[in-house]
């Protein structure tokens with residue numbers, strides 16, 4: 462099941478966090494370019510001051526982080542979290558050239 466491309470474009474293209482939900486809080490979570498201006502594509506936890514916060518991170522790492530966040534913070538069952546992360550993360554721009562082993 463592929464995600465709606467429009468919905469996908471509203472998310473951080475590294476971790477999949479919703480970034481453009483239409484509320485004023487959105488701007489708080491945007492990443493920043495080297496000159497400090499906000500970037501639309503990434504959240505501040507993934508991208509800050511013009512560079513990825515964790516440049517060595519692989520897509521597999523990101524899936525694991527996402528599952529951990531969904532189970533601990535959002536209290537989703539682990540099976541569901543794994544399913545959602547494996548679906549969402551590979552569709553994001555940062556990981557387009559990587560494939561899950």
Ligand SMILES: [Zn+2]
Nearest residue numbers: 473476504507
């Ligand atoms: Zn992010």
